[in-house]
Amino acid sequence: MTDLILHHYPESPFSEKVRLILGHKQLAWRSVHVPAIQPKPDVVALTGGYRRTPFLQVGADIYCDTALVCDVLEHVQPEPALYPPHIRGVARIFAQWADTTLFWAAMSYNIQPKSAAAMFPDAAVAQAFMNDRKAMRANMTQLRPADATSAYRSYLRRIAHMADEHDFLFGAEPCVADFAAYHPLWYTRHRASSMAGILQPTPSLLEWMDRMAALGHGRAEKLSPGDAITVAQNAEPMPPGQNLLVDSAFQDDHGIPLGSEVTIAAESFGPEATVGELVAATRTHYSLRRTDPRAGTVHVHFPRIGYVLRKADPA
Missing domain, CATH: 1.20.1050.10 (Glutathione S-transferase Yfyf (Class Pi); Chain A, domain 2)
Structure with missing residues (x-):
C-alpha cells in the first residue's frame, strides 16, 4: 500500500474527525491542505467534481466522504477498532x-x-x-x-x-x-x-x-497539492475487489450495469456531481473510473448511503 494522503484544511470539522482517527490508530499520513472555498482546481483534478472536505487519497484511488474513509482506515489498521x-x-x-x-x-x-x-x-x-x-x-x-x-x-x-x-x-x-x-x-x-x-x-x-x-493526530508529513496529483499520475488505481474497501460483489439496485457512464452526487450538501465509468456498485459503495489531464486515470469511491447514482446524460 502507498501512503495515506489526507486532503484537508485545519479548520474543517470533518477533517478533525479523520485526523483524530489517524491519531487513535497511530498511523502515518501525508497532509495536503486544500482551499476552504472554491475554486479548487487541484481537488477537482482528483475527484472530478466532489469538493467536500476532507477526502483520502491512496495512490490513484480517491475515497470521498468520511463515512467511507473510516471504512478504509479500519481496513488499513483494524486495531483499535472503530466498529467493535x-x-x-x-x-x-x-x-x-x-x-x-x-x-x-x-x-x-x-x-x-x-x-x-x-x-x-x-x-x-x-x-x-x-x-x-x-x-x-x-x-x-x-x-x-x-x-x-x-x-x-x-x-x-x-x-x-x-x-x-x-x-x-x-x-x-x-x-x-x-x-x-x-x-x-x-x-x-x-x-x-x-x-x-x-x-x-x-x-x-x-x-x-x-x-x-488527547488521542492526537498521528504522524503527519506535509505534501503539496501538486505532488499529490503527481502521486496519482504515477500510480495505477487498484482493481475493484482488491482495493481498501472490503466488499466487491455487484449489487444492482438501479438497473445500471457496470461499464456505464454515470454521475454520482451527494443527496444534499455539496451538489456537484462526479462523472465517470461505473466499475463497482457493491453493498456499501460505488466506484467510478475517470481520466484527468493532470492526474491521469483514477478511481473515485463513494459510500452508497447519502449519494445518488444516475446514468449520465448522452452527449
Whole structure:
C-alpha cells in the first residue's frame, strides 16, 4: 500500500474527525491542505467534481466522504477498532446521526452573526465563505439559529448522559460514534469559541472532549497539492475487489450495469456531481473510473448511503 494522503484544511470539522482517527490508530499520513472555498482546481483534478472536505487519497484511488474513509482506515489498521463487534450496528447508526442531524444543528448554532465576525475578521472573506456554503446547501433546508440552539442544547445533554457512564460514549474505548460526535463540538469549542458557553452546563462532556483531543493526530508529513496529483499520475488505481474497501460483489439496485457512464452526487450538501465509468456498485459503495489531464486515470469511491447514482446524460 502507498501512503495515506489526507486532503484537508485545519479548520474543517470533518477533517478533525479523520485526523483524530489517524491519531487513535497511530498511523502515518501525508497532509495536503486544500482551499476552504472554491475554486479548487487541484481537488477537482482528483475527484472530478466532489469538493467536500476532507477526502483520502491512496495512490490513484480517491475515497470521498468520511463515512467511507473510516471504512478504509479500519481496513488499513483494524486495531483499535472503530466498529467493535458487539456495538457495530448501533455505533454506525449513531455516527450517521451525528454526522448529519447533530452536525447541522451545531453548525447552524456556531455560525451566527455574533460569532462570524470573530471567525472571519475580513468582511470580504466572510462573505465569500457564506456564499460558497450557500451554494453547497442548494438542496437543503437550514435550521434558524433559535431552533438550532434549542436542538443543539438538547443533543448535548443527551450525549453528556452517555459520557456520564463511561470514559467514551459506548464504553472504555472510543469507537466511530465518538469521532462523529466530537467534531462538531470541537468546532464550537475551538473555532466558534464565542459560542462555547453552551458546552459549560455539561462538564462530563467537556471531560470526554479532553480525552478525545488527547488521542492526537498521528504522524503527519506535509505534501503539496501538486505532488499529490503527481502521486496519482504515477500510480495505477487498484482493481475493484482488491482495493481498501472490503466488499466487491455487484449489487444492482438501479438497473445500471457496470461499464456505464454515470454521475454520482451527494443527496444534499455539496451538489456537484462526479462523472465517470461505473466499475463497482457493491453493498456499501460505488466506484467510478475517470481520466484527468493532470492526474491521469483514477478511481473515485463513494459510500452508497447519502449519494445518488444516475446514468449520465448522452452527449
